[in-house]
Amino acid sequence: xxxxxxxxxxxxxxxxxxxxxxxxxxxxxxxxxxxxxxxxxxxxxxxxxxxxxxxxxxxxxxxxxxxxxxxxxxxxxxxxxxxxxxxxxxxxxxxxxxxxxxxxxxxxxxxxxxxxxxxxxxxxxxxxxxxxxxxxxxxxxxxxxxxxxxxxxxxxxxxxxxxxxxxxxxxxxxxxxxxxxxxxxxxxxxxxxxxxxxxxxxxxxxxxxxxxxxxxxxxxxxxxxxxxxxxxxxxxxxxxxx
Numbered sequence: 001x002x003x004x005x006x007x008x009x010x011x012x013x014x015x016x017x018x019x020x021x022x023x024x025x026x027x028x029x030x031x032x033x034x035x036x037x038x039x040x041x042x043x044x045x046x047x048x049x050x051x052x053x054x055x056x057x058x059x060x061x062x063x064x065x066x067x068x069x070x071x072x073x074x075x076x077x078x079x080x081x082x083x084x085x086x087x088x089x090x091x092x093x094x095x096x097x098x099x100x101x102x103x104x105x106x107x108x109x110x111x112x113x114x115x116x117x118x119x120x121x122x123x124x125x126x127x128x129x130x131x132x133x134x135x136x137x138x139x140x141x142x143x144x145x146x147x148x149x150x151x152x153x154x155x156x157x158x159x160x161x162x163x164x165x166x167x168x169x170x171x172x173x174x175x176x177x178x179x180x181x182x183x184x185x186x187x188x189x190x191x192x193x194x195x196x197x198x199x200x201x202x203x204x205x206x207x208x209x210x211x212x213x214x215x216x217x218x219x220x221x222x223x224x225x226x227x228x229x230x231x232x233x234x235x236x237x238x239x240x241x242x
Contacts, residue, residue: 008045092125
């Protein structure tokens, strides 16, 4: 399984929202925020490597972000201005279904590999590779060959992944996916605001009873966020009540 933090957006607006609420906003200040953010953030919203010629801008940005997360812990609307997009590669389908349980937190911004539009063989996520062996694979290791075609009560079935399919439906994807195991790898992309992410983190991190691959996914996303911005860390995620 691999985690890809695609981008982070809305940080400048989040900073500005803090100063609007304190009535310290002005058009000049807003332009300063946008200008500083354009200098210290790359096109994907990640913090660039600091340079001497921009030391003042990096220091200013760091101060703004510290203030934002300080007040955002309680006033979560501030954190809702910040979105991040993440692609998860190869989590097992059952774990991906667990992630889907938070679709409302993502404002339904989650889309996964379709078992209706894609075909799967005997592949499985990294977590399961050394833990289970599908029946068909085990039979092959034992040199037990099942027939490619069988008749049951006058109806013919053809061999497929993990079982048999009625012959006239052998190429119907909606039927084929009925035999897929929950260990198949699933890719998905989701987008979430920082406040709602705090809830997801608290529900799925390594201290919870979530499946270990789901925990791994959660912790790797948290680590990627902290690598992008040190203020977006586990202390913040656990402190926000939502």
